[in-house]
Amino acid sequence: MDRRVKGRMRERLIEEARELPRVVGDERVLSDVWQIAVGGFSPLEGFMTREDYESVVKEARLANGLLWAFPVVLPLPDEVSVEEGDTLAIFDGDTPVALMDVEEIWVPDKKWEAKNVLGTDDPRHPGVAKLMRMPDRYAGGRIYVLNRPRSPYPERELEPRETRAEFRRRGWREVVAFQTRNPPHMAHLYLQRIALEIADGLFIHPIIGERKPGDWPAECIIEAYEWIAGNYWPRERVFLSFLWTWMRFAGPREALHHCIVRKNYGATMIVIGRLHAAVEGFHGEYDAHEYLRQFDVEELGIRPLLLRGPRWCRKCRSVVTDKTCPHGPEDWVDISMTTIRRCLREGQPVPEGWVLPEVLEIMQKYVHRLA
Numbered sequence: 001m002d003r004r005v006k007g008r009m010r011e012r013l014i015e016e017a018r019e020l021p022r023v024v025g026d027e028r029v030l031s032d033v034w035q036i037a038v039g040g041f042s043p044l045e046g047f048m049t050r051e052d053y054e055s056v057v058k059e060a061r062l063a064n065g066l067l068w069a070f071p072v073v074l075p076l077p078d079e080v081s082v083e084e085g086d087t088l089a090i091f092d093g094d095t096p097v098a099l100m101d102v103e104e105i106w107v108p109d110k111k112w113e114a115k116n117v118l119g120t121d122d123p124r125h126p127g128v129a130k131l132m133r134m135p136d137r138y139a140g141g142r143i144y145v146l147n148r149p150r151s152p153y154p155e156r157e158l159e160p161r162e163t164r165a166e167f168r169r170r171g172w173r174e175v176v177a178f179q180t181r182n183p184p185h186m187a188h189l190y191l192q193r194i195a196l197e198i199a200d201g202l203f204i205h206p207i208i209g210e211r212k213p214g215d216w217p218a219e220c221i222i223e224a225y226e227w228i229a230g231n232y233w234p235r236e237r238v239f240l241s242f243l244w245t246w247m248r249f250a251g252p253r254e255a256l257h258h259c260i261v262r263k264n265y266g267a268t269m270i271v272i273g274r275l276h277a278a279v280e281g282f283h284g285e286y287d288a289h290e291y292l293r294q295f296d297v298e299e300l301g302i303r304p305l306l307l308r309g310p311r312w313c314r315k316c317r318s319v320v321t322d323k324t325c326p327h328g329p330e331d332w333v334d335i336s337m338t339t340i341r342r343c344l345r346e347g348q349p350v351p352e353g354w355v356l357p358e359v360l361e362i363m364q365k366y367v368h369r370l371a
Contacts, residue, residue, distance in 0.1 A: 017089035017096035030149035037145040046142035069257035103141035164266035172200040177267035183224035220366040251283035252291030
């Protein structure tokens with residue numbers, strides 16, 4: 001479902017956009033526009049109206065009953081004067097990127113949204129903090145995209161039509177997506193190995209949009225995964241692309257979102273591991289597993305691979321899960337990116353077996369950029 005305007009109509013609308021009320025989008029708004037435009041957020045054709053918004057917040061379904069995990073709305077800054085029925089221009093700096101038919105404007109109950117979608121309204125949660133900083137009015141309506149917004153690495157961000165075409169070209173019928181926002185440690189690679197054992201190919205699809213303070217810069221993730229895809233796994237069994245969108249850290253709801261989006265990009269399965277898209281202390285280790293079990297795979301359109309662990313076992317001296325290791329919790333250590341970052345910041349050795357030496361070398365190049 002492509003929302004891009006082309007040809008002479010595009011040229012005329014670009015000129016009209018400069019005379020309309022405008023919202024200058026931040027990275028969240030602009031990446032949402034782009035994912036709607038290319039079909040990453042299919043079936044959305046624009047920003048949600050209030051009926052869809054409230055249905056999604058309460059039920060994780062659009063008003064028509066289709067599964068959808070998150071509100072995707074346009075926050076309206078106070079200084080933007082626009083009414084229902086108007087046409088609004090969305091800009092990236094000085095460049096018009098989209099027009100929106102404003103169907104509805106309303107003031108949401110953000111605490112209600114946070115509790116239902118993020119699982120908490122605690123301002124210490126990074127997703128809640130983002131939500132509460134947004135403008136207090138939402139607008140919804142169909143969009144018509146005129147220009148590609150600037151994104152971090154457009155040449156590495158393939159569209160759904162492109163990833164699907166690549167999977168067909170390779171003859172892959174079973175494609176496992178791997179979601180991440182970090183460079184890989186050995187627990188990630190353990191899960192990827194499982195995926196490669198059961199599918200035709202592994203689709204590594206890291207998020208490189210806005211995440212949270214202290215996360216690795218996009219350049220580190222790209223460099224590390226380009227090394228992994230070209231050296232660690234068989235090249236013909238792995239396909240690497242990057243996803244421009246932003247993290248909410250919503251745990252179970254975000255796991256559902258990742259399922260829907262990766263289905264749109266052509267995956268038939270997706271790895272859902274421990275604390276998937278979650279913030280420790282706000283979500284249980286396997287809350288996402290329990291949440292996704294309520295949905296029929298046929299309705300999801302993609303099969304979640306609900307994988308436990310993995311962890312480092314001191315006795316096995318390797319990465320294990322509680323299904324494969326004969327030892328107990330007293331011998332297991334969670335392989336934590338938080339711990340890895342802290343060790344690198346403080347100049348301490350990263351625990352043995354947690355990160356490939358080549359990936360650790362890449363991380364060390366970017367540690368000075370961690371917040």
